Amino acid sequence: MSAEYGSIAEGSLLFQEQYAMAQSQKNGWTKSVNTWKCITVSLSATRLQVKLHGLFSLLVKPFNADLDHVILINDIRSVVKKRNYFGYNEISVVFSLRSGGERELLLYLKRGEEFLNLLNSMMS
Helix, strand or coil, rough: CCHHCCCCCCCHHEEEEEEEEEEEECHHHHHCCCCCCCCEECCCCCCEEEEHHHEEEEHHHHHCCCCEEEEEEHEEEEEEEEEECCCEEEEEEEECCCCEEEEEEEEEEEEEHHHHHHHHHHHH
């Protein structure tokens, strides 16, 4: 997905949080992968980017955790806050895949309310 949509330029950022967590709901394996503080979530007017970073990401990436995504805002079907989790807001993002079907990512953000408000305002 990432290569197809490009990345978010620094000047176009509306929101960014490094050291976040994420969990793909693709299958049982991806649900079990721990990404403690090795995810960067970036939001622009046209894209949401979820990306592994740091040294720990080198350990996670080979396991196909389904955590590198550039998602067009128009492809996002829903975004909702589920719960608070040890000081993080758990945000569910459901989006359409270009190959068909949908995928859900759970994002764990310190500034989840800000992210949720921004994204909801862009989708309305």
